[in-house]
Amino acid sequence: MAFMGIAMMYLAIIISLLGISTFICFSCFVASWIIMLVKRSKSSGEGKIKQPWYVILLRVLGIFFSLPLIFTAVFVIFAVVSSAVDKQTNLPRAVMSYDYELSEKILKKGADPDIRDKNGMTLLMCLNDRKSFVSTNNNSVYDYDYSDDKTEADEKDIKMMKLLLDYGADxxxxxxxxxxxxxxxxxxxxxxxxxxxxxxxxxxxxxxxxxxxxxxxxxxxxxxxxxxxxxxxxxxxxxxxxxxxxxxxxxxxxxxxxxxxxxxxxxxxxxxxxxxxxxxxxxxxxxxxxxxxxxxxxxxxxxxxxx
The missing domain is CATH 1.25.40.20 (Ankyrin repeat-containing domain)
Incomplete structure (x- = not known):
């Protein structure tokens, strides 16, 4: 509970900072746009109007405060793309979520059916011990599904184990x-x-x-x-x-x-x-x-x- 409270506090701080950055960025660009619009209306027919230093300053500030938004957008896009790629290539994730078709698709591409987790367990071991698979790469945990009754669980596990064995699992x-x-x-x-x-x-x-x-x-x-x-x-x-x-x-x-x-x-x-x-x-x-x-x-x- 304490960890969740700290996490929520940090999330609230990040959202607040992004909100402030967004407001300042928007205000700077709108203010610079309005100033230049007024100047153009007063100097119609005089050709190109030179930007005053304070307009340049406003736009520089707008770009500066837009950086957190750009970084956040890049991070979100990267996370979405990584998650999509991971979903299509991560065998433990597919197996432990009982996505049979995706598991077979990944195995056909050459995935190791005997991949081991952080605790030295293969997927066959995790299914039989009814334990989570803990990734060695990023400590991601793919939980065993306890939601089914024993008969349904047996049927699902046997089907998945047969698939792994068909592709060479030891x-x-x-x-x-x-x-x-x-x-x-x-x-x-x-x-x-x-x-x-x-x-x-x-x-x-x-x-x-x-x-x-x-x-x-x-x-x-x-x-x-x-x-x-x-x-x-x-x-x-x-x-x-x-x-x-x-x-x-x-x-x-x-x-x-x-x-x-x-x-x-x-x-x-x-x-x-x-x-x-x-x-x-x-x-x-x-x-x-x-x-x-x-x-x-x-x-x-x-x-x-x-x-």
């Missing part, structure tokens, strides 16, 4: 690492204790190395997960912390939010039920530390483990 691209490798591995034991945050109890929230599928098993419906697995997503790919989609789903979902259906899809597609994270966490450990809303998931997993 379905197995990984989110850019944070550069701190200590965040991705088990902390060392010292004096029979684990120092640091990354003990065996480390959670799965660290996003480095996440793929569209790993984001989908955390955030999206079984339909989205099925779409990705049927279009080339690697089932046993790991993020930087060693979480596979299977382990990520077991750690972050439950029976009543699509977890059971997603686990079933992953197992059917060949998920490695013996996978272990970088923090030495296997499926049994993850299920034990989870909530009590994973009964069906646990039964299915245990059936696979002991079958």
């Amino acid at each position: 379905i197995n691209a990984k989110k850019t690492d944070c550069g701190d490798e200590t965040q991705h591995k088990l902390s060392e034991y010292k004096n029979d204790t684990i120092e640091g945050y990354n003990s065996i109890y480390a959670s799965s929230v660290h996003p480095c190395g996440n793929t569209p599928l790993i984001y989908a098993v955390r955030e999206r419906s079984p339909e989205i997960v099925r779409f990705l697995t049927e279009n080339g997503a690697q089932i046993n790919i790991t993020n930087s912390c060693g979480f596979t989609p299977f382990l990520m789903c077991a750690d972050s979902r439950s029976d009543d939010d699509g977890g059971y259906e997603i686990i079933s899809i992953l197992i059917d597609k060949g998920a490695d039920i013996n996978a272990v994270t970088n923090f030495k966490q296997d499926i049994n450990f993850i299920l034990i530390r989870g909530n009590d809303k994973k009964t069906k998931m646990e039964e299915l997993i245990h059936k696979e483990v002991f079958s």
